[in-house]
Amino acid sequence: xxxxxxxxxxxxxxxxxxxxxxxxxxxxxxxxxxxxxxxxxxxxxxxxxxxxxxxxxxxxxxxxxxxxxxxxxxxxxxxxxxxxxxxxxxxxxxxxxxxxxxxxxxxxxxxxxxxxxxxxxxxxxxxxxxxxxxxxxxxxxxxxxxxxxxxxxxxxxxxxxxxxxxxxxxxxxxxxxxxxxxxxxxxxxxxxxxxxxxxxxxxxxxxxxxxxxxxxxxxxxxxxxxxxxxxxxxxxxxxxxxxxxxxxxxxxxxxxxxxxxxxxxxxxxxxxxxxxxxxxxxxxxxxxxxxxxxxxxxxxxxxxxxxxxxxxxxxxxxxxxxxxxxxxxxxxxxxxxxxxxxxxxxxxxxxxxxxxxxxxxxxxxxxxxxxxxxxxxxxxxxxxxxxxxxxxxxxxxxxxxxxxxxxxxxxxxxxxxxxxxxxxxxxxxxxxxxxxxxxxxxxxxxxxxxxxxxxxxxxxxxxxxxxxxxxxxxxxxxxxxxxxxxxxxxxxxxxx
Numbered sequence: 105x106x107x108x109x110x111x112x113x114x115x116x117x118x119x120x121x122x123x124x125x126x127x128x129x130x131x132x133x134x135x136x137x138x139x140x141x142x143x144x145x146x147x148x149x150x151x152x153x154x155x156x157x158x159x160x161x162x163x164x165x166x167x168x169x170x171x172x173x174x175x176x177x178x179x180x181x182x183x184x185x186x187x188x189x190x191x192x193x194x195x196x197x198x199x200x201x202x203x204x205x206x207x208x209x210x211x212x213x214x215x216x217x218x219x220x221x222x223x224x225x226x227x228x229x230x231x232x233x234x235x236x237x238x239x240x241x242x243x244x245x246x247x248x249x250x251x252x253x254x255x256x257x258x259x260x261x262x263x264x265x266x267x268x269x270x271x272x273x274x275x276x277x278x279x280x281x282x283x284x285x286x287x288x289x290x291x292x293x294x295x296x297x298x299x300x301x302x303x304x305x306x307x308x309x310x311x312x313x314x315x316x317x318x319x320x321x322x323x324x325x326x327x328x329x330x331x332x333x334x335x336x337x338x339x340x341x342x343x344x345x346x347x348x349x350x351x352x353x354x355x356x357x358x359x360x361x362x363x364x365x366x367x368x369x370x371x372x373x374x375x376x377x378x379x380x381x382x383x384x385x386x387x388x389x390x391x392x393x394x395x396x397x398x399x400x401x402x403x404x405x406x407x408x409x410x411x412x413x414x415x416x417x418x419x420x421x422x423x424x425x426x427x428x429x430x431x432x433x434x435x436x437x438x439x440x441x442x443x444x445x446x447x448x449x450x451x452x453x454x455x456x457x458x459x460x461x462x463x464x465x466x467x468x469x470x471x472x473x474x475x476x477x478x479x480x481x482x483x484x485x486x487x488x489x490x491x492x493x494x495x496x497x498x499x500x501x502x503x504x505x506x507x508x509x510x511x512x513x514x515x516x517x518x519x520x521x522x523x524x525x526x527x528x529x530x531x532x533x534x535x536x537x538x539x540x541x542x543x544x545x546x547x548x549x550x551x552x553x554x555x556x557x558x559x560x561x562x563x564x565x566x567x568x569x570x571x572x573x574x575x576x577x578x579x580x581x582x583x584x585x586x587x588x589x590x591x592x593x594x595x596x597x598x599x600x
Contacts, residue, residue, distance in 0.1 A: 140217025
């Protein structure tokens with residue numbers, strides 16, 4: 105029997121979201137969440153019935169059309185029109201893993217009882233999630249300010265029988281989905297379309313995905329870095345705790361400790377060294393990886409705060425008898441965080457490529473390009489080229505999106521975050537980083553074979569032996585693309 109996760113006001117963590125997603129938990133509203141949703145909707149209905157006073161987005165137009173009053177008879181049509189007219193996404197499709205996160209985070213945000221949606225609307229989103237139904241959502245179309253308008257419109261089109269979804273491996277329309285499952289389209293009430301479209305769930309979903317992978321990439325960077333250090337016949341003194349205690353940067357100290365532990369018991373690291381110090385790409389692993397560690401931990405806190413809040417507009421406060429039009433949908437906290445995260449992750453790739461370069465350079469008794477017969481064989485010459493191209497592209501992807509803004513909605517929305525662009529850039533950068541580290545792993549394990557019969561640490565020998573089950577030692581030139589793809593898959597599935 106499938107395990108359940110009850111949607112409630114309890115704070116979500118990165119680990120909790122990861123558990124919900126990847127252990128395939130079934131979502132269900134808690135009693136408290138159900139009560140809050142019903143209470144807010146009842147309050148809003150009473151408010152609309154009792155007064156004709158303009159309330160933004162409920163009985164007025166949207167954006168710069170806020171001064172257009174809408175009759176009570178047309179309030180439902182207003183919400184339908186909003187969702188249909190805002191489904192203007194384009195570009196690549198958002199990956200299914202991110203779409204599923206969008207559904208989870210939209211459900212969570214609506215469950216706090218400050219959005220004014222019907223219980224049936226939230227339940228239909230839960231049904232999409234639990235049945236592994238993925239609305240087709242497009243990357244481009246959000247300015248990251250009035251919420252992720254176009255992406256969220258595409259996410260919610262199936263609720264009214266429109267748009268497209270992927271279900272059971274097939275791409276079908278929202279209408280076909282309803283017919284297949286015997287569902288009736290949701291009949292939107294006042295404010296519902298706005299509650300669904302306003303919100304930061306595209307940015308937040310990419311943020312949580314990035315947080316999960318950034319923590320993994322930190323550990324993989326330390327592992328590949330330690331393996332490269334040993335394969336390069338590097339020195340351990342730069343990782344001595346005394347060095348890092350006198351510069352008490354948290355990330356730096358943590359990385360130095362991690363590298364020390366990873367190399368504990370290595371025969372190679374203990375042997376006498378001819379050189380008195382190592383290049384920065386080895387010696388400064390704690391300082392570089394550590395700075396990225398601190399940045400990633402900061403960014404994760406921002407993303408955690410975001411997914412535990414309400415980001416649509418206007419906000420409804422039944423207990424205070426208030427409906428407030430404000431700006432919680434503005435993605436600036438996320439936009440700046442994505443830019444920061446991109447820089448932190450790009451640096452992990454940058455220093456990784458330098459270690460790869462050092463290993464193939466013919467230094468410290470290693471053959472040029474780590475092949476026994478260089479000249480006839482090019483060995484690992486060109487994977488370093490690929491790593492360099494990926495590192496260079498990552499530098500380009502680090503150009504900040506959050507400093508940009510373009511006026512929209514006839515000047516009403518005059519400052520936007522561009523957080524969605526920051527998010528999709530970061531997504532590509534993370535995938536590039538996996539490729540860069542895969543090339544370092546391929547290179548480091550090849551170099552390690554030239555140190556035999558000496559052994560590295562027990563842990564790293566375990567990494568090496570598991571990797572060798574997938575990728576054999578390179579005796580002579582072969583199709584290295586295949587090896588690189590296997591190395592990347594190994595890193596993505598390796599149990600840390």
